Amino acid sequence: MKIAVCVNHVPDTAAKINISSDGKSIDNTGVTYVVNPYDEFAIEEALKTKEKFGGDTIAISLGNESNKETLRKALAMGIDNAVLLKTEEYYDSLSVAKALAAEIKAQNSGLVFFGKQSVDFDNSIVGQLTAELLNYNCVSVVVEFELKENKIIADREIEGGKEVVETLLPAVITTQKGLNDPRYASLKGIMAAKKKVIEEKTLAKPNNFTEVIGMKKPAPKQPGKIIGTDSSAVPELVRLLREEAKVI
């Protein structure tokens, strides 16, 4: 079985993001990029599945040269091969999905893991679009995953509980926090990763249907109010929470 994982390279959530002068993209100065945190769950689940059933794992990322850093991390964690779908262009979610679907087809992979969402633009859509384009089944926001021959049983997180879903391969799974604890790269993995070559495929121009025309920062937070520093301030605090903030 060939197991694929789609991994995105995103700004560190701790990074302070500024908008660049064109008003519609991120200013990259001083911003460090990391593996999309949800994609780490996807990598871990791919590795676990391989450890159980055997097979071959491949990580796919769409983006520019810098995405290689994320692919290298996937390799160091234990993924067997990596492909960079290389582009400097802006790809909207559907364009990303089309390119990923084509690559997954070429790789002949019947089980594909995605993160449930990229923490950069939060569309939460690439996995589902890709499944549809490939005509694969899809279970999203998975917190428990079990494979029995070609049958999948997965728990999905829903408001206030879990939904248990059954489906068949080929399938796309999008992963949610709680599914597993992603491993750290091992020293052996690092050594092995250094010897592996990341395959590069240059993409044609995308045919986007959406365009980002602007980015806005949230309004600055109002300064806090100190109403006292000892217990005598409690009644006033309670009053404000009730009457002004209306939270209790």
Add this chain to the structure above:
Amino acid sequence: MIIKTNQDEIQNYLSDASNFSGNCRSVYLPFSELEIIEILKSCHQTKTKVTISGNGTGLNGGRVPQGGIIISLELMNKIISFDSTAKTITVQPGVILKDLQDYVESKKLFYPPDPTESNCFIGATVATNASGTRTFKYGPSRDYVEELRIVIPDGRIINISRNQFTAKNFNGKLIAEDGSEINFTIPNYKMPKTKNASGYFCAENMDMIDLFIGSEGTLGVISEIKLKLIDLPSSIFSCIVFFNEEINALNFIVEARDHSKNDSAENSSKKCDAQGLEFFDFNSLKLLAEKYSQIPAEAKAAVWFEQELSNNYDFIIDTWMSLINRYNGQTDKSWFAVNKNDQDKFKEFRHKIATTVNEIVTKRGLKKVGTDVAVPDKFFVEFYYLCKNKVENHNLDYAAYGHFGNSHIHLNILPKNLYEYELSQKIYSEICFEAVERNGTISAEHGIGKLKRNYLLTMYGESSIKQMAALKLVFDQNKILGIGNIFEEKYLNY
């Protein structure tokens, strides 16, 4: 300044991370050195006791008051100046260590001292000569202090830079900012050659600035600090290795330690040059496993090390790899940080064991009994087993971890009841005694404060304690400042 007198507001200042607690009348929060002078002068006149407070993360009750008032430095938290060419930074004492480190790192410079708890104030790290993981390579806070301003209890200011005043043999002399001279005799006890935070720093012909570093709030209020910085390493190799046998982990540390010390001395294209070598025993890993399911089930011990990398990346990794193989470390299950994010997670892993231990004993309504002993390297492995056997012979819960590269052991006993607590204290005191027997120290980094005075007595003997008290009286004739820290008050009355 702000003055807090309401007991509700004062509660937070009455204990520290050791769970030891005290009482006081009021808390003074000065905004400036002038206000510190004003407070101290008036307390000096009225003979009111003053305890200095940092952020309360200390582990020895040092900032815990026994009556009188508190001076807390939390409002003096400004970076005063930064010089990128000279690589120095001057700060007020209430700047938080983590903030200072983030600030200088954004300027591509580096402040190495890193006590595991980075929420402490810089002034307090100087007052306790704090050290941490990286002390193995870079030394303790002391090595980075270039200049201090100190307000002594009668309100005079001592402004002292490194190399400005040196003692003649054991005769110390300082000149205060008002021109007055302060003369005193430096105690002549021999400090251990290990990492050490026990009692005043005293040595023949010493630099007088060293007297104040590690003086635990007993000689004056540190009101301004100039620190030396170094270049920020371009990248760091950080790894947690798991071992299936504890002795392999210990021997791995010993060899990595010796390589790091010798290889780096020999040539500049060092092979093994660890910044730190940290150990976790099986019990520590068991406690951490609740939060980290990735810990291999068969692991009996772990070692965390970090090393700076330049362009000799492959060479360094190969060197460590063969060292790990030699001691049967698990290369396929060890953890390797590939970026800053993962490095921070390893740091958090180390911090977590310290806080987990504290939480467990606090929940049981008891105090933890944790050693801070260090011994000369040659005794290290034997000494570790001696400590461990003592605890195991009494069937007590414990977790051992610490800065093993510095032969420095945090063996934490986790008593379940009062009986076990008292037993633990007895064992603790035996371990201190054994460390002293080996020319080691009873406190390598947490300091003496109010909780370890008896052990300091064991370490240096009563006549040395009296010398320390006599020295303190030169700076604090009215016996008001940090009373009860380092030695008992009675020694001030001889």
